[in-house]
Amino acid sequence: MARLSTTRTPLDHGSLVERVRNSERTMGTFAGLGSVTAVEVLAAAGLDWVLIDLEHGGGDERSVGDAVSAAGGYGAAVLVRVETPDRIRIGRVLDAGAAGVMLPRVESVEEVEAIIPHLHYPPHGDRGVATYNRSVRWGMDRGALATGSANVLTIVQIETAGALADVDAIAGHPDVDVVFVGPLDLSYALGVPLDFDAAEFQDALKAVVVAAQRHGTAAGILCANPEIAAVRAGQGFSFLPVGSDATLLASAAQDIISALRP
Numbered sequence: 001m002a003r004l005s006t007t008r009t010p011l012d013h014g015s016l017v018e019r020v021r022n023s024e025r026t027m028g029t030f031a032g033l034g035s036v037t038a039v040e041v042l043a044a045a046g047l048d049w050v051l052i053d054l055e056h057g058g059g060d061e062r063s064v065g066d067a068v069s070a071a072g073g074y075g076a077a078v079l080v081r082v083e084t085p086d087r088i089r090i091g092r093v094l095d096a097g098a099a100g101v102m103l104p105r106v107e108s109v110e111e112v113e114a115i116i117p118h119l120h121y122p123p124h125g126d127r128g129v130a131t132y133n134r135s136v137r138w139g140m141d142r143g144a145l146a147t148g149s150a151n152v153l154t155i156v157q158i159e160t161a162g163a164l165a166d167v168d169a170i171a172g173h174p175d176v177d178v179v180f181v182g183p184l185d186l187s188y189a190l191g192v193p194l195d196f197d198a199a200e201f202q203d204a205l206k207a208v209v210v211a212a213q214r215h216g217t218a219a220g221i222l223c224a225n226p227e228i229a230a231v232r233a234g235q236g237f238s239f240l241p242v243g244s245d246a247t248l249l250a251s252a253a254q255d256i257i258s259a260l261r262p
Helices: 015-021 036-044 061-072 087-095 109-119 134-139 161-165 167-171 183-189 199-215 226-235 245-260
Strands: 026-031 049-053 077-081 100-103 153-158 178-181 218-221 239-244
Touching: 015 026, 015 077, 015 153, 026 036, 026 245, 036 049, 036 061, 036 245, 049 061, 061 077, 061 087, 061 134, 077 153, 087 100, 087 109, 087 134, 100 109, 109 153, 109 167, 153 161, 153 167, 161 167, 161 183, 161 199, 167 178, 167 199, 178 199, 183 199, 199 218, 199 226, 218 239, 226 239, 239 245
Parallel strands: 026 049, 026 239, 049 077, 077 100, 100 153, 153 178, 178 218
Antiparallel strands: none
């Protein structure tokens, strides 16, 4: 008779959030191609996490669960940037097994306060309670209903002028684990589009890191390549995605062309 394993699981069960809260540097990348296979390849390469981008990427919520299963076999967590930080959008990706959620287009700590309950089960929040989903092992791990709230990595984007102005309060919110700079959007919000060397942009990065360090929260930022990631790490950022599945693929192809084409 086959034995039922109660220990093997693709779910992260709070491993990543513990590392982040312990100020450990973690590395990942964005996934926007809508390909579960691409997520698996990135996980197999040894990344700590892969973030599925539902705001700008080509995938949808139906792919999240399959991505969790594919990446979890290699010990990588799957995070999701939701389309909008609505209760139903957040609940669906958490039920599918996501280890955490990135919240885009936040303007203030008051907005964060309104969103945070969607990530937690009652009595701490208003996340819908159901057992026939991956996050509770299809009803076979109801204990996850008690621990699930504590295991969700909560990432708030700092990509608007409002969020930047309120970054200290956002970083100080007890349920926020990462304040995350979206460099493209923030550069536009500051009136220096794509100028990441501008004084305004550099001052903004310092403000994010200072706020994070003051409150024991991680600072994160999207990096175009490993060289920039190393610079950002030196500036105090510890949650470091490098590129995306699309940009990594394009860069590898361009390297081949540069090396072999006259």
